[in-house]
Amino acid sequence: MKRNPFLCILGNHIKNKEKMNDFANEDALVLFSGGQDSTTCLYWAKKHFRDVHTVCFFYGQRHSPEVENAQRIAEMAGVSFQVLDTPIISQLAPNSLTDLSLEMDEEKPANSYPNTFVPGRNMLFLTCAAAIAYAKNIRHLVTGVSQTDYSGYPDCRDTFIRSLNVSLNLAMERQFVIHTPLMWRTKAQVWQLADELGVFDLVRNETLTCYNGIKAEGCGHCPACKLRNKGLEEYLSFKEKNKKFGN
């Protein structure tokens, strides 16, 4: 009898922690942009899975060096790299990621999302990634979405990811597991994870998070830089305090 995809995914989520070791002989596909979050996820995946593959979405985003930088990091990590062209993103809704005539919101507006928000973007990306994973016979998807994300994009939330996981299983008759290692971490805790994975310097120096396309510490004033640099400061001072107390 076929397993019910809905029940199966509930089970997967409940047992995720205890079961991570069981995945050592399976492959994973990481949604990868070469930024701080997805690079940390890439190395997290390398620790837990046999072979790791990456897919990078190109949609005419403001910071075009992103794709080349992502490819370079994938090469350094020794994982396969695929670019998926998704220009449709710029046609869906006005957003400052792809429309250079829009001035990017530096702060989140009080009652709405910043204009970097593209409705349904993560849903679209995860659906495309699942189709690629299907073709490669991979059932593990890894994405760096986080519910603690400062702007609170709805398709970064845990409830949505669980719901989509069920829908993808039903849509493709597969038992996908979407892993979200950063879901409950603050930016400082994402830095901590990179440190635990032994790639703190690599993430700090090689990744590109800045909306203005500047590697490492970036421009310093776009929302992505502010968030990244604030998290870094918090983590470094936490580490310094721990050192003082001899931990």
Ligand SMILES: [Zn+2]
């Ligand atoms: Zn920046």
